[in-house]
Ligand code: SAM
């Protein structure tokens with residue numbers, strides 16, 4: 001009812017402003033040339049071992065690859081050579097990002113949508129979907145629930161609809177940033193509302209001490225015009241993430257038969273427009289399973305190159321979700337391009353080598369087993385304790401209630417379980433958002449990453465934020481393995497950054513004494 005009342009044709013008509021794409025297009029063409037990509041992929045067939053090893057070495061030297069080089073890697077057949085690619089991908093990740101994994105949680109605010117994406121349960125034709133838009137009070141409760149689990153970063157997600165237009169997005173982002181949960185140190189059962197989150201999500205954990213809050217709100221929402229983007233920038237968003245879904249023009253038309261999203265170039269240049277207003281951390285992605293995965297990896301690379309061309313910096317992160325089953329969404333069973341687990345590993349490794357300094361996000365769409373196998377190939381960020389229903393963190397409902405979700409999740413473990421597993425494998429979970437708050441964003445952070453410098457800032461801040469988590473949210477087992485990781489990190493800081501050690505130790509002490517949010 002609400003949906004049809006507000007979904008006026010005029011609103012839809014006025015969203016797209018083609019002239020805002022014009023500065024980035026060449027003779028009316030966008031930067032994805034389907035024939036050229038097919039041609040480069042065909043030319044790259046049966047690459048010589050020697051050539052592949054030279055390409056791998058270029059990535060190990062932390063240089064972005066050219067399209068023909070990425071095409072050669074995508075064409076490798078030799079299984080031993082793939083093992084070398086996998087190993088190099090892990091090595092590149094360590095050189096640029098060390099053993100850090102950043103965690104976040106998605107927060108779905110509204111699932112009203114005017115679009116018709118064949119693969120998504122939120123599409124307007126899906127009348128079985130229960131539609132809901134959170135009130136600001138409900139958004140507050142969701143945020144409290146997430147903060148009380150230990151999260152510091154969210155990605156907020158919205159359908160495209162007049163009910164979730166820019167004013168609502170800005171209001172919800174402001175509401176999220178406002179939530180602060182006061183420290184209740186050494187109190188095993190705090191009086192924070194978010195502690196009472198429903199069915200299984202708290203996993204028996206108690207948030208003890210927390211001058212905690214969400215420190216960075218990233219956004220996944222439909223492409224916007226310049227006017228709306230300016231308001232977003234003012235609201236203080238972190239990264240703006242938009243997936244092209246598929247770079248293949250005719251497939252794009254097929255899977256987006258109607259609605260605003262049917263316009264390929266409006267979406268393709270959304271992040272160019274965002275960069276233009278100064279939103280300098282932008283994130284791209286493909287929904288793997290709509291078209292040939294090798295073509296899509298090439299599309300991601302061309303997207304990164306075009307952003308570099310205009311703004312001197314490529315995407316902050318790349319995501320590579322695979323199509324997941326969604327309620328009442330038969331398209332998913334029909335597509336012939338589903339990506340198998342082995343190819344999934346290959347595409348992750350090739351992306352890692354193609355853009356060595358770009359963050360890579362693996363989501364809880366994937367099962368714990370797949371995540372275990374994929375993380376060593378170069379992943380830098382992942383979500384945990386994820387729920388993708390509207391109101392799902394504070395409502396009581398079973399984990400996979402299909403009609404309230406966009407699709408079904410593969411990993412529903414708690415944040416603490418995920419962090420414990422990372423720590424057992426020598427990874428440190430970072431909740432650091434300092435870089436952004438010190439202006440280390442966009443080109444600046446990419447330059448530091450390319451020079452291998454950000455790694456050290458990040459190590460210090462990762463330890464400080466991990467310490468906060470262990471003190472405030474971790475259960476005993478996680479605290480034990482976590483402290484072992486911290487000991488190792490301190491050894492490395494001692495030998496590599498002796499000049500900052502006194503200040504670092506002083507910060508750790510202050511955190512133990514209840515201070516929060518200290519960073520370098
Ligand atoms: N409505 C906005 C848009 O389409 O850009 C943002 C929200 S949409 C809910 C976020 C992403 O979910 C989409 O970009 C798409 O890649 C992903 N998605 C949709 N259906 C999916 C499915 N069945 N399996 C996995 N991911 C899916």
Ligand code: SF4
Pocket residue numbers: 113114115116117120121122123124158159160261
């Ligand atoms: Fe709407 Fe986004 Fe889902 Fe498409 S993917 S139906 S635009 S929510």
